[in-house]
Amino acid sequence: MVCEKPLCFTLAEAEALRELALARNRIVGVTYGYAGHQLIEQAREMIAQGELGEIRLVQMQFAHGFHSAPVEAQNAATQWRVDPRLAGPSYVLGDVGTHPLYLSEVMLPELKIKKLLCVRQSFVKSRAPLEDNAYTIMEYEGGAMGTLWSSAVNAGSMHGQKIRVVGAKASLEWWDERPNQLSFEVQGRPAQVLERGMGYLHANALIDDRIGAGHPEGLFDAWANLYYRFALAMDAADRDDQDLLASLRYPDIHAGVEGVRWVERCVSSADQGGVWVDY
Template sequence: MINGSKRIAQPIRWAMVGGGRNSQIGYIHRSAALRDQSFALVAGAFDIDPGRGREFGVQLGVDPQRCYPDYRTLFEQEARRPDGIQAVSVATPNGTHFAITRAALEAGLHVVCEKPLCFTLEEAETLREIALANNRVVGVTYGYAGHQLIEQARAMIADGELGEIRMVHMQFAHGFHSAPVEGQNEATKWRVDPRLAGPSYVLGDVGTHPLYLSEVMLPEFRIKRLMCSRQSFVKSRAPLEDNAYTLMEYEGGAMGLVWSSAVNAGSMHGQKIRVIGSRASLEWWDEHPNQLAFEIQGQPVQVLERGMGYLHPGALLDDRIGAGHPEGLFEAWSNLYYRFAMAMDATERGDGALLAGLRYPDIHAGVEGVRWVERCVQSADRGGVWVDY
């Protein structure tokens, strides 16, 4: 079910804060946002160095007069234009997310923010209050949730194909930081600095990704309490962890486990989620995102393939190319970005019915990610005790 038509009548006038020339995540944001003609990049504050940011923006085709030295100037100047921006993406280090997102919301802009949304639950709740009061959309880039088979898993679980859900095993455990690479890598250096990264490293950086996948697949599940143990195997990273185990008890008695790690030596990515029911299990691995394993007790394993007609209609909605052709990260992010655009457009038009049926990682998902990290840190720092969620 390939849909090549435009999803909104006019593209959202859009800017970026951060995401400059050497930013991998900035390139992903732009590739995803521009793919479906849902956004038009018209302005930005792309770099902490104003001259470098201006040069880069011009290379992207942005008017040099709309390449600003900082986010405050960007918001102030664009507010004075009749064709000013409607939305902004925040692709900067974690420590800046709260201030930039708050300023954008107070300027009447929709926001797409990198995760984590901010450092503390108090800050997250503040952003939620401002967003709701100003009727603005906040999207959080849990990009893996845009893969089609996540929607398939959600539908199968809702239809009872797994039986009663007993366990959810999650991991995002790569090995690229098993040595102190931050000495030579600026992109890693800030991630292990509490001033810039916040109260955690891998819990917030990678652990929240499979956690959000579980929230998509199991929307009715609520965490009752959790306990966490975190380690700094590269000692110079302390007090921030490069490995953590989190055990969770859900309301109703199901159990969850999250392994968050950057020191799983030899692992490329290692992000997996396995949902285990009383009669069957599902497993998805982001290194093979076009396949979903369905394992019924006592029967051969089934591998469901992206794009096939036997899938749930919701899983086919995001097809961009026929079955058999592999789709990956850019397609997944694009699926989120067109949803962000549709939510922003529907909000502007007051289309509550469309908004009610549109799933995307929103301000509430951002708040829950911050809550989870905060509770994990509390548990670990008290010696790995159970804490109420």
Template sequence: MINGEKNIENPIRWGMVGGGRGSQIGYIHRSSALRDHNFELVAGAFDIDPERGKDFGVNLHVDPERCYADYKTMFEAEAKREDGIQAVSIATPNGTHYEITKAALIAGLHVVCEKPLCFTTTEAIELEELAYAKNLVVGISYGYSGHQMIEQARKMIENGDLGDIRIVKMQFAHGFHSTAVEKNNASTKWRVDPKVAGPSYVLGDLGTHPLYLSEVMLPNLKIKKLMCSRQSFVKSRSPLEDNAFTIMEYENGAMGTVWSSCVNAGSMHGQTIRIIGSKASIEWWDEHPNQLRYEVQGKPAMILDRGMDYLYSEALIDDRIGGGHPEGLFEAWSNLYSRFAKAMNAKDRGETLEDVWYPGIQAGVEGVRWVENCVRSADNGAVWVEYQ
């Protein structure tokens, strides 16, 4: 159980790019990173408007001299300090992720980046190779994977409780953008602009979340080929999609589906993942993240609850309070930031980190690769394509 005691000797000196005043994602990065005393926020380039960013940083108790106008100035100035930043989180629009991540790695900084890591697989592999060459951590903020019941699902599958895996059914389908809300909402407007958002909207913004959950639960399941159909029901969003269906065939013969949508009218989040085996099935729903549904053929369905002794021990490690008390997204993100800190500390000490998974650079590469393959299939008439 996590109780806030240090798990690395000294907090990692940490900065942020983006995530300024009014940024929902910026707040969750800060709350999660700072919760377990693994990181110390000492610098930031929080806003495209330097004065607004400085005012915000001061209100976060950051030294005004370390509230910078842009990320390039911050990386250069911090590199000259004995107490300069060791890591940076990037919470900016998609189109900036590649250049900022690359600059951070060149500057010798560990990175936590919002997804997508970049727009093309070629760019993603370049960042992967740079991270390995520099011996640096790149974490990707797939925050839902920090929920403890994801680890329970992972162990159940690993230990054969479900039998042979046959079907993986995934979706992230909310309804909040079922009309053209971007006309009056700046935070949505850039998401439907290809120059800023990249080659997709909901495939990259939503679909990659349950896809990564499947990678955590089923690390050995590899995609062989896929077929994707995408639509722009709100026509002004074209060529970017607001709805997509993807069918995948895995190398072992199993099948998978992903429904990615922001026009599922009436749905809050609609993110679920169901793993179907030859003996049993499990299902997790992010609106009820403390439970995992477990269905054994021929027996009554069971609801497994977070924090209970009947779970695998690995699923109890990240508990922050006893069973029965609800934990949520902030706790899940905190669990990931705790893992990021351990990985960064191990890299800096030249140690090998064993038995700790986290959404790292390979997760970033695979997310970009999947979107690229989906777009290639959809734009060629929703045809089957070999996974490249």
């Protein structure tokens, strides 16, 4: 099955769903669609090979401006997002914040959150108790730090989803409004812009290439890449092809559970006045 995120309202529900899926040998894909962009794989490979050095900072945001006013009064697609009965305990944390969170998990699979602090606001007052803006600070095991800005009231911003990873030697940055480029900045050297589809990229960043460099790809292509992986995983599970399953990377039930865990911990921190909580 393929499920929208967040996977469930509570961590207990998400873990119960995971147990059920594993017991019945069912594949669950979660719709973190931006992970299908090819340059996410390039970033992962560069980090894994040490091109950035020791990771120090992860700066993330998904901060658009389309809900700066109470558009839900006329827009049914927004109404459910700000209704706790339908959206659960959060709005932007679950709706947009979990997207760059998952990108960070793909790029930095060894980086684990130790504790976090979150504050959240309802600038459009009718949305309370759900937030339309939130800031989260994360401390990772090993000492690296991360920030994630989740917002629907960043007036003037079209989409505003970015992730920047800072190491001891270099940084990289990806922006979903320009998904075919990846910025790579080595301290003391001119900045580079890596282009999708080019032969200098790592092999894993070229697996999904269809049309070559120079032809722009967008969100539909990213979704297609993920749905293809979902289909391969479902077929492999039916045939008990464990080797193929182990080789596929896609937002699975475990990624869905982690998204719910993050939202739940953020809400817990914010509702206690913005305190550090263990992850």
